[in-house]
Amino acid sequence: MPIDVSAALAAEPRRAEIGWDHKDVQLYHLGLGAGTPATDPDELRYTLESRLQVLPGFATVAGTAAFGGMGAAGIDVDLAAVLHGGQTVRVHRPIPVTGRAVQTSKVAAVYDKGKAAVIVLRTEASDDDGPLWTNDAEIFVRGEGGFGGERGPSDRLTVPERAPDRTVERPIREDQALLYRLSGDWNPLHADPAFAKLAGFDRPILHGLCTYGMTLKAVTDTLLEGDVSRITAYRTRFAGVVFPGETLRIRMWTGDGRVQVTVTAAERDDAPVLADTLVEHS
Known part of the structure; x- marks a missing residue:
């Protein structure tokens, strides 16, 4: 079987030294659409080095961490059958604007979903001052289930029956995928129309991350x-695709130290994009 669960879980973590500076952080933020309006003080904290802070999502691209464990021992799958099913980032303290860290990647779990397997790839980063972040990427591999393993936990959230506390819309620029991919995800699915058609899409799609x-x-x-x-x-759980040029409709429900979120594509009758989404905060 392509996935040897015992070997994957027993494999030694892979270790790499990574580094970043303000330019990497600014490029990531610009890829998310930051900087509009360009002189807005609220946007300058994402774009101007003298005021810069680091959005925790940067942990998903620092050292180009995405799918970092797919070459681990025991994992031999067809990448055409692989989907990014979900993503969790936990930050142990604010990410510095400039830094160096040791990053380790391992397979933390493999779950049997019947017709598919879910591989949880865990990436942890620490610097001289201690832990920085923990990333869990849930990788859905079609056709690799049915091996008798644990099904795994259910993280589904029930959408509140009341109206959202806030709803905002965020336009996606036509060139946004081209800019975002400069942070390290070079998959042609997000840039090449011919490749996108081979994958079953009319045009390139935006990166889920x-x-x-x-x-x-x-x-x-x-x-x-x-x-x-x-x-x-x-x-979050990635529930559907979104295309450059569309608009994200983001609904938020506030709670005690948490915000539950749903994201849909406004122009396609609120087609789901992100589901089971939760932001925890102090």
């Missing part, structure tokens, strides 16, 4: 006074 970052920025700016240091954790 770009939508993920845009949503976190919207919640931060709308409900957390733009203070990224208040964010402690952020998780």
Whole structure:
């Protein structure tokens, strides 16, 4: 079987040294649509190095961490059968604007969903001052289930029956995927129309992690006074695609130290984009 669960879980974590500076952070923020209006003081904290803070979603691209464990021992799957099912980032303290860290990646779990397997790839980063972040990427692999393993936990959230506390819309620029991919995800699905057609799409789609970052920025700016240091954790399930040129409709329900979110594509009758989305904060 392509996935050897015992070997995957027993494999030693892979270790890499990573580094970043203000330019990497600014490029990531610009890829999320930051900087409009360009002179807005609230936007300058994402774009101007003298005022810069780091949105926690940056942890998904620092050191180009996405799918970092797909080459681990015991994992031998067809990448054409792979989907990014969900993402969780937990930050242990604010991410510095410039830094160096040791990053370790391992397979934390493998779940049997019947017709598919879900691989949880965990990436942890620490610097000289201690832990910085923990990333869990849930990778859905079609055709690899049915091996008799644990089904895994259910993280589904019930959408509140009351109206959202806040609803905002965020336009996606036509060139946004082209800019976001400069942060390290070079999959041609997000840039090459011919490749996108082979994958079954009329045109290139936006990176799921770009939508993920845009949503976190919207919640931060709308409900957390733009203070990224208040964010402690952020998780989502990728429920559908979105295309450059469309508009994200982001609905938010506030609770005790948490914001529950749904994201839809406004122009396509609110087609789901992100579901089971939760921002935890202080």
